[in-house]
Amino acid sequence: GAVVSQHPSRVICKSGTSVKIECRSLDFQATTMFWYRQFPKQSLMLMATSNEGSKATYEQGVEKDKFLINHASLTLSTLTVTSAHPEDSSFYICSARDLGTSGGQKSYNEQFFGPGTRLTVL
Amino acid sequence: AQRVTQPEKLLSVFKGAPVELKCNYSYSGSPELFWYVQYSRQRLQLLLRHISRESIKGFTADLNKGETSFHLKKPFAQEEDSAMYYCALSPNASGGSYIPTFGRGTSLIVHP
Numbered sequence: 681g682a683v684v685s686q687h688p689s690r691v692i693c694k695s696g697t698s699v700k701i702e703c704r705s706l707d708f709q710a711t712t713m714f715w716y717r718q719f720p721k722q723s724l725m726l727m728a729t730s731n732e733g734s735k736a737t738y739e740q741g742v743e744k745d746k747f748l749i750n751h752a753s754l755t756l757s758t759l760t761v762t763s764a765h766p767e768d769s770s771f772y773i774c775s776a777r778d779l780g781t782s783g784g785q786k787s788y789n790e791q792f793f794g795p796g797t798r799l800t801v802l
Numbered sequence: 803a804q805r806v807t808q809p810e811k812l813l814s815v816f817k818g819a820p821v822e823l824k825c826n827y828s829y830s831g832s833p834e835l836f837w838y839v840q841y842s843r844q845r846l847q848l849l850l851r852h853i854s855r856e857s858i859k860g861f862t863a864d865l866n867k868g869e870t871s872f873h874l875k876k877p878f879a880q881e882e883d884s885a886m887y888y889c890a891l892s893p894n895a896s897g898g899s900y901i902p903t904f905g906r907g908t909s910l911i912v913h914p
Contacts, residue, residue: 773845789892
């Protein structure tokens with residue numbers, strides 16, 4: 681099946697620094713990728729939708745200038761947390777959409793998730 | 803606006819007992835519904851989708867358009883079923899971008 685990787689899996693940084701997280705679709709092309717934030721034992725919070733070759737679409741309440749998203753190719757999207765603060769510490773998860781075709785027709789819109797990145801800001 | 807509601811944050815059962823994780827949705831069109839599962843220390847993964855009408859690991863889910871529900875069921879729970887379960891909705895668009903919606907998740911704990 682389709683595989684999505686994330687790098688790094690864990691990062692610890694000082695307050696005020698920037699951190700870049702990469703999300704790659706390894707064996708399929710993803711025109712759309714999603715970035716989520718997950719708090720302990722809580723649901724996924726969609727942060728933004730990343731579209732290849734265009735600007736990301738951010739959810740309400742998510743600061744565009746703080747969470748920079750770049751989707752430069754069909755297999756790579758990056759999330760950069762700029763000027764990180766302790767409250768940005770969280771588990772960040774990306775997913776890539778696979779339209780899934782069968783006989784040339786779209787059969788489903790399954791998402792494949794990365795393993796997540798644990799960000800800790802000191 | 804689309805919405806997915808999972809009313810139970812936590813569901814605790816004993817091994818061998820039946821399980822039903824509830825999911826209700828609201829969407830004006832004809833959506834695609836999914837159940838995703840996240841086992842401890844593992845990534846989210848698809849469990850099943852309503853289009854395929856399949857049974858995975860003994861779980862089934864039927865889309866009830868009248869009740870706008872997509873409850874996940876298993877007749878006999880196993881300890882290895884303990885995990886976080888998310889119900890998700892995707893607009894049945896013909897193409898282009900779309901925004902999926904996830905429920906808040908239900909933590910299922912199966913006791914021995």
